[in-house]
């Protein structure tokens with residue numbers, strides 16, 4: 416058989432009705448574009464803000480690489496790339512905690528605050544992974560433990576030490592902190608909703624089943640790119656003052 420008739424296996428067919436695959440493709444491109452944007456803007460910032468914008472770029476870059484794989488995985492198997500999803504999150508969510516810490520450092524944030532938030536996020540993600548991939552028949556219990564850790568983070572930034580530091584810092588830092596708090600309360604809440612659409616539990620009779628990847632892909636675009644842009648505009652504003 417002539418060589419040109421052999422279809423290369425690296426690209427698989429995508430149906431026009433594959434809207435899940437579509438969100439993986441768009442997500443991948445959006446993460447790449449956002450990374451280029453953050454990295455190429457680094458030179459305009461002084462040292463104090465450069466690290467924060469760099470971390471924004473790392474978050475979207477790590478996501479872009481994972482989306483590249485998840486997109487392939489989905490088109491090959493039409494199945495949720497749960498493993499890659501959680502590897503992405505276990506790297507990027509702690510980096511988002513680093514962002515909170517970096518902007519509050521000016522107000523005297525201690526490293527213990529950072530480690531507390533990282534601990535909560537690791538508990539949140541490891542238990543979530545168990546519920547989705549290891550022990551799905553007890554998904555609601557794992558989800559509940561994960562949800563408690565999530566509320567630990569929400570409490571910390573809205574009412575705990577982090578909120579006090581933000582209030583003490585005032586100005587641009589306080590207003591950026593407030594916006595980031597809303598991201599965590601509303602934007603991050605899409606994830607447990609996706610989890611409930613993708614697993615079986617008491618909630619299934621209320622919500623039904625839906626596509627977990629569409630929910631996660633939309634949430635990632637909002638929370639990784641949007642979150643990064645808030646940091647970016649804080650850096651721009653603070654540099655003008």
Ligand SMILES: *C/C=C(C)/C=C/C=C(C)/C=C/C1=C(C)CCCC1(C)C
Nearest residue numbers: 543558561562565603606607610638
């Ligand atoms: C860039 C990725 C982000 C910001 C991922 C955030 C993920 C969550 C907030 C996940 C939360 C979950 C629960 C609160 C309960 C059910 C299990 C999870 C892991 C989906």
